[in-house]
Amino acid sequence: MAEKHKIxxxxxxxxxxxxxxxxxxxxxxxxYEHVDVDLLDDSKQDEVLDxxxxxxGRKSFPVVIVGTEIIVGHDEQKLxxxxxx
Amino acid sequence: MSSSQVERIYCPVCLAKFKxxxxxxxxxxxxxxxxxxxxxxxxxxxxxVGDRIDxxxxxxxxxxxxxxxxxxxxxFNDVKEDIVEGLMGKYKRFGDFYxxxxxxxxxxxxxxxxxTRGGDVEKNGKCHCGLFxxxx
Ligand code: SF4
Ligand SMILES: [Zn+2]
Numbered sequence: 001m002a003e004k005h006k007i008x009x010x011x012x013x014x015x016x017x018x019x020x021x022x023x024x025x026x027x028x029x030x031x032y033e034h035v036d037v038d039l040l041d042d043s044k045q046d047e048v049l050d051x052x053x054x055x056x057g058r059k060s061f062p063v064v065i066v067g068t069e070i071i072v073g074h075d076e077q078k079l080x081x082x083x084x085x
Numbered sequence: 086m087s088s089s090q091v092e093r094i095y096c097p098v099c100l101a102k103f104k105x106x107x108x109x110x111x112x113x114x115x116x117x118x119x120x121x122x123x124x125x126x127x128x129x130x131x132x133x134v135g136d137r138i139d140x141x142x143x144x145x146x147x148x149x150x151x152x153x154x155x156x157x158x159x160x161f162n163d164v165k166e167d168i169v170e171g172l173m174g175k176y177k178r179f180g181d182f183y184x185x186x187x188x189x190x191x192x193x194x195x196x197x198x199x200x201t202r203g204g205d206v207e208k209n210g211k212c213h214c215g216l217f218x219x220x221x
Binding site for chain 1: 164167168170171172174175178185186187188214215
């Protein structure tokens with residue numbers, strides 16, 4: 001498994017697709033860092049939302065970052081490809 | 086009250102005023118035709134208002150989304166349960182049933198949100214979260 005890159009998941013704690021993405025990564029034993037953006041305190045939240053918007057052009061979740069690849073939304077095909085699984 | 090003037094009832098969920106139907110009176114339980122919320126109606130100094138039944142409970146939000154789907158003829162799939170869980174999380178953390186897939190905690194994103202009430206499902210086949218679906 002190619003896990004050379006740090007993998008980060010930006011999610012909302014309440015969003016069903018974010019949950020599916022996390023479940024999918026867990027099922028494939030992928031190690032990742034995750035941030036529930038809605039649970040951050042205000043200043044940190046603004047900072048992360050800004051970052052997500054810069055990276056993706058919108059405030060839509062989940063966002064998965066694998067090295068230079070950015071996957072917006074729950075997309076198993078793209079995840080598989082990016083992670084070589 | 087003149088009979089030529091249509092009376093309206095204020096819905097505290099979608100913030101719209103819907104038409105008063107014949108046969109309704111103080112204490113009647115009615116369904117808001119715009120958002121699907123079940124309301125007990127009463128007359129206040131500012132006119133008729135609806136009071137949310139079972140406010141803040143899982144029953145309230147289930148009745149509301151089921152009611153809305155019935156009014157519009159939409160269907161659900163297996164994402165529904167995750168979304169109900171997400172809506173409960175929003176209520177607990179942010180004080181009302183705001184869209185679980187959005188960060189905005191404002192009245193227009195109370196589920197069913199304004200875009201959905203405005204016809205998103207007809208346009209895209211589903212609402213932003215994929216709770217409501219157009220019948221195939
Ligand atoms: S997008 Fe769907 S689930 Fe989200 S608030 Fe609107 S109607 Fe509800
Ligand atoms: Zn309403």
